[in-house]
Amino acid sequence: MLTLPNILTLSRILGVPLLAFFLWWPNWQFGYVVGFVLYCVIGLTDYLDGYLARAQGAVSKLGIFLDPIADKIMVAAVILVLTAQGFLRGPFVGDMHVIAGLVILVREIAVSGLREFLGGLQVSVPVSRLAKWKTAFQLISLGALILGGAVEGIPCQSVYEQCGQLADQWIHLTGLACLWAAAVLTLVTGWDYLRVGLRHMD
Incomplete structure (x- = not known):
């Protein structure tokens, strides 16, 4: 069940609190630099998990369940933090x-x-x-x-x-x-x- 695509999807979810932490300090521009890099990495894993799941024939029910949730969690978290700051x-x-x-x-x-x-x-x-x-x-x-x-x-x-x-x-x-x-x-x-x-x- 914990295939590489699913691990990548889970890493996106676990990366969201870290991303929110770096975006929480609006006067800390270096934090936003790190946040931008992390945001890009999370976006890359979004592409990779789907690509690998299809290429390896490893599409799973867990992946189908988690993938849209991971996307929505990241988008909601970033919008809320950016709004707050x-x-x-x-x-x-x-x-x-x-x-x-x-x-x-x-x-x-x-x-x-x-x-x-x-x-x-x-x-x-x-x-x-x-x-x-x-x-x-x-x-x-x-x-x-x-x-x-x-x-x-x-x-x-x-x-x-x-x-x-x-x-x-x-x-x-x-x-x-x-x-x-x-x-x-x-x-x-x-x-x-x-x-x-x-x-x-x-």
């Missing part, structure tokens, strides 16, 4: 960028519940191409926000403060833009999944 702030709208993160979290919870419901009915919900784009924007956005903390430091000290010189905050602003792109695609794909689920509800 002020990295979901930006120019002009201040803390309203948190809404994009909230949309993503609500969708992840709702779709997980929907998949569990449909699984009991032996109905599978395939991952659409738009959902893959959503995941890509989501991962890029969180990576950019962490990298922005490593390179640029804290983006805004208060809701009313602009993010310094916008030209100097382009990494952070790229992360916020990708976060909103992911949130929009989250709504679209979430509605698609909901429509599938409604067909099987009395």
Whole structure:
């Protein structure tokens, strides 16, 4: 049961508290450097565990169960920590960028519940191409926000403060833009999944 792909998946879950620790200190830019490297390593293991499981014919029920959970735990943890430390702030709208993160979290919870419901009915919900784009924007956005903390430091000290010189905050602003792109695609794909689920509800 503890195959290499499953061990990689478990390592992603165990790495999340360590990642959260390095992101918890917004004034510690070196911590964000380490956090960014760890975030990339976790993302790499996400690719490797799936690739190895298919290549080795080692796809298991444990892996199928753990893989989406590991993804959601990491995304939720990073969004919550970055929100708490002020990295979901930006120019002009201040803390309203948190809404994009909230949309993503609500969708992840709702779709997980929907998949569990449909699984009991032996109905599978395939991952659409738009959902893959959503995941890509989501991962890029969180990576950019962490990298922005490593390179640029804290983006805004208060809701009313602009993010310094916008030209100097382009990494952070790229992360916020990708976060909103992911949130929009989250709504679209979430509605698609909901429509599938409604067909099987009395």
